Amino acid sequence: MFATLNIKGMTNNKFDEFTADQQLLSNIGKALSHPARIAIIQLLAEKREVKTGNISDDLPISRTTVSQHLKVLKEMGIIKGSIDGLKIHYCLDMIKLDEMRKAYNAFFDNTIQSFLCECDC
Numbered sequence: 001m002f003a004t005l006n007i008k009g010m011t012n013n014k015f016d017e018f019t020a021d022q023q024l025l026s027n028i029g030k031a032l033s034h035p036a037r038i039a040i041i042q043l044l045a046e047k048r049e050v051k052t053g054n055i056s057d058d059l060p061i062s063r064t065t066v067s068q069h070l071k072v073l074k075e076m077g078i079i080k081g082s083i084d085g086l087k088i089h090y091c092l093d094m095i096k097l098d099e100m101r102k103a104y105n106a107f108f109d110n111t112i113q114s115f116l117c118e119c120d121c
Contacts, residue, residue, distance in 0.1 A: 031076040
């Protein structure tokens with residue numbers, strides 16, 4: 001379904017002891033944990049397809065930083081890229097985004113439905 005995302009400094013030797021669903025939600029969260037990546041996703045949703053160099057024209061980040069964020073999004077399968085000469089055209093993988101939405105909706109739906117608190121907090 002999704003690739004395992006390893007962001008430097010964010011690995012945990014106990015990660016494998018959690019369920020596949022918990023690992024999936026965690027990896028999605030890591031991929032979306034930076035506002036630049038959210039902005040890139042929103043830009044791709046708006047423009048449908050963007051060339052590598054053009055992303056930094058629309059966002060307040062350098063091309064090098066864009067490349068680092070694109071790598072994380074691509075590793076997670078959120079975006080796809082196709083090579084055209086020296087440029088890479090990026091677009092969203094709508095199937096993966098829909099899978100992410102369903103995974104988080106299921107998590108929140110199950111959490112809310114199973115929450116029966118009678119405390120005053």
